[in-house]
Amino acid sequence: MITLKDIKDAKEKLEGIILKTPLTYAPFLSEELNSNVFLKKENLQLTGSFKIRGAFNKVASLDEETRNIGIVAASAGNHAQGIAYAGNYFGCDATIFMPEATPLTKVSGVKQYGANVVLTGQNYDEAYAAAIKFCEENNKTFIHAFANDKVIAGQGTIGLEIIEQIEDLEVLVIPIGGGGLIAGAAVAAKSINPNIKIIGVVASGARGMKDSFEARLPIDSTSVKTIADGIAVKVVTPKLLEYALEYVDEVVEVEEHEIANAILFLLEKHKLVVEGAGAVSVAALMHKRIDIENSKVCAIISGGNIDVTMLSQIIEKGLVKSYRKMNLMVTLIDKPGSLMHLTSIFQSSDANIVQIDYDRSSIKLEFGEAYLTVSLETKGEEHQKVIRENLKQNGYRFKQI
Known part of the structure; x- marks a missing residue:
């Protein structure tokens, strides 16, 4: 497993590349939940998501010869943009495999950095299989979206920033898809303060990690379907489950309508544009999936790359519902x-x-x-x-x- 030193080394590699995103008090949530709630706004990160942290750290660790042959990734969108940015930065060829239903805003975000995009498969796992085959046939380096030590260490820099930005943090709420974000952030936070409670949040339409966490063994989802496309991961990686079992205190799930409610709430009350995966942490707080009364809490807003068509539907349904x-x-x-x-x-x-x-x-x-x-x-x-x-x-x- 990675250590705090690995995360600090990643932080050095990311100096001058990423933004130290804001961590701000959330008055509406705090009042409603009788707690001090803070939001870590990775939706304001360069490329619109935390994923650039791990992607850049991994590409930066490759030797020049490997980079020159080319790098490959599979992603629902945010890891893809991070890899595309890193490829552009280092001047190496990057090919990204994305599910066919990937929102246009994420596809466009990848292409703007000059990466090659291949749309294939119904979900991340099918795009992943195609990417692996492409790497084997072309001798290129595959960079996993979450099951890679350098990627996990890069994501862990969020945990370091949070500890620096807020004192006496008691609860850290983190979205879970593949598990790279919660693994890195939890290692960073608990290495500094073992008393911090780490809560993971999955979407009900992609609950593989929750089922696996409760069973203490990998259980893949039979299918995934959720508006939180950034955490729509079907296959549970044993390595990431080990991190969860070691560092995570609880895993909860939120329903689709609760995710939509959180997206609309963050847009209207906090003026934040947040994608489904980025909103699940707030959804868990809003709908009281976690007991946090009288606590100092930070929820990670992991990304903001939401398709405008989806956002329009959420706003429309939210207006009717309210x-x-x-x-x-x-x-x-x-x-x-x-x-x-x-x-x-x-x-x-x-x-x-x-x-x-x-x-x-x-x-x-x-x-x-x-x-x-x-x-x-x-x-x-x-x-x-x-x-x-x-x-x-x-x-x-x-x-x-």
């Missing part, structure tokens, strides 16, 4: 003035129309009727009740969608 948006399908009599009468009801209810669609051709309609699908900006649950009541009093047939 009663700030209301979608209705109303049945109208298809004659002049019907639409004006309906919109006057919305106006009198103080609801703003943001989108409207008129359908008079559906086979479900009676002759002389039309469907109106409308989206409204609303001011909460009570406001929506008023709108529904006004529609009923005016004899409209409708359903909320």
